Amino acid sequence: MLLLVAAFAPVVFSQEIKQPNVHLIYMGGNDCPFCVAWVATELPILEKSDEFTKIQFSKVVKAIKSPVPPRFFLPSEVKPFKEKLDYASSGRSGSPQFALMVDGEVYDYFHGTRTVKQIEDILVSVRNGTTYPFKRCIKASDAWKKCEIAG
Numbered sequence: 001m002l003l004l005v006a007a008f009a010p011v012v013f014s015q016e017i018k019q020p021n022v023h024l025i026y027m028g029g030n031d032c033p034f035c036v037a038w039v040a041t042e043l044p045i046l047e048k049s050d051e052f053t054k055i056q057f058s059k060v061v062k063a064i065k066s067p068v069p070p071r072f073f074l075p076s077e078v079k080p081f082k083e084k085l086d087y088a089s090s091g092r093s094g095s096p097q098f099a100l101m102v103d104g105e106v107y108d109y110f111h112g113t114r115t116v117k118q119i120e121d122i123l124v125s126v127r128n129g130t131t132y133p134f135k136r137c138i139k140a141s142d143a144w145k146k147c148e149i150a151g
Helices: 002-008 033-047 080-089 118-130
Strands: 022-026 056-061 097-100 103-113 139-140 148-151
Touching: 022 033, 022 118, 033 056, 033 118, 080 097, 080 103, 080 139, 097 118
Parallel strands: 022 056
Antiparallel strands: 022 097, 097 103, 103 139, 139 148
């Protein structure tokens, strides 16, 4: 009798939605006024946001005139992405530079700062699979703030 009941019991499937692994990499230094201002004003607010707690964030010290630093100078969690960052940045100097990595791939690479609200919007869109609020760039161009390969 127990077998008969089990045979007709509804099957319940647990459907777990896999959240993307999001890693925001910031690259800038104290020689960059925009970087200093962003780190002093926007980053502390961002760090307190709910969206920030759902991602990994890395800060890479980089001079304005330098491209992505050599692997030796990268934080351990960023070292695996060295080649991808070099490709995405096209070897460009300038600061700040941001790489948004999603599931280990460059999802967006951008120069310049964004506000807390803009970054939160980016993170929400990636997490929810909704429309990204900016034009995505997978590979920067040789020209400053231009994109060679859009996402």
